[in-house]
Amino acid sequence: MSDIAAWLARLGLDKYTEAFTANEVDFNALRHLSEEDLSALGLPLGPRRKVLAAIAALDTMPPGNSVSALVRAPSGGEAERRQLTVVFIDLVGSTELSQQLDPEEMRDVLRAYQSAVSTEIARYDGCVAKLMGDGVLAYFGWPRAHEDDAERAVRASLAAAAATANLTSPLGKSLAARIGIATGLVVVGDLIGEGSAQEEAVVGETPNHAARLQALAEPNSVVIADSTQRLVAGMFEMIDLGLQQLKGFAAPVPTWRIIGEADTEGRFDALHGVATPLVGRSEELELLLQRWQQARKGKGQAVMLSGEPGIGKSRLTAALEERLGTEPHARLRYFCSPYHVNSALYPVIKQLERAARLGTSDSASAKLDKLEALMLRSTPDITEEGPLLAALAMRRWR
Structure with missing residues (x-):
């Protein structure tokens, strides 16, 4: 598989x-x-x-x-100079496991692991470049490039780590993966080897960097290079591991460990920082303020802003928020995501998590207590709404 x-x-x-x-x-x-x-x-x-x-x-x-050569999309031409995000994944303890299992059992373990990891990489449009038994090498940015390949690589890695952790060996123990990620310029597409051993090589420091970071990672964790961190800052919670001496590198290199996805609202602000003055939008801003005054008088209003990316929709809504800073109001923000298009009501679930201040380290019972406290602020009786909202939010807690 x-x-x-x-x-x-x-x-x-x-x-x-x-x-x-x-x-x-x-x-x-x-x-x-x-x-x-x-x-x-x-x-x-x-x-x-x-x-x-x-x-x-x-x-x-x-x-x-x-x-396995079929998993690699052909380059269709000469080698290319690309910025690539490389992911190196390793199954923890595979050598010891192979000594304890029958070869056929070990084969089944590796197949299940490779399938789980490959599925997550493909889901984020990465390329599984090579399957090496307990190791998986993946590229983001080749053969198809995206503007957010580094983010896709981190998301796929977190999902791959979780998918591996959900697998168990015939001995009843959960599996675990170590993952390293690095981003940099490479030359990719040259064919090396012959026959069934032929593959498209990647030349550059980046694959080796990712492999060394993988060796540094703890089980079920993702460690990234500074080059990747600069591209995903604000999108994920991470810990600065400081300078680490990696084998083959002359000097210590900055290293980070990914904890999880950042709060959606914080991520949005990181991507849409308000650093420039609002110019030429006074008419639209005045219209929004008029609708706000009508809403204050009890006449409900709804305004839809639409247009091509980059025309300033986010900047205009930020300007409205600035103008209303001294007036009492409640702000609700819902964010869609291209990475959760198959998750029903994802923006609503995330809004519930933010409103109830649910933490990633909270237990399921603690999260339910926080959700109940949030609902009791609006209504004294949650016998009907409580189970419905809890079931909705539980989709992400499982």
């Missing part, structure tokens, strides 16, 4: 990974799937045609060709 997630991601069909995984479709079974089988898996006509065409391409591969 280790390569299915990345293979589907290459086809742009990663949302069907769960269906393939639930039905234990590996590459051996994949070659025998019919259109009826794909329909039973829930794939519409278009995706079924894509998968069937890709399966036909598999049949043209020479015997013995490495299936």
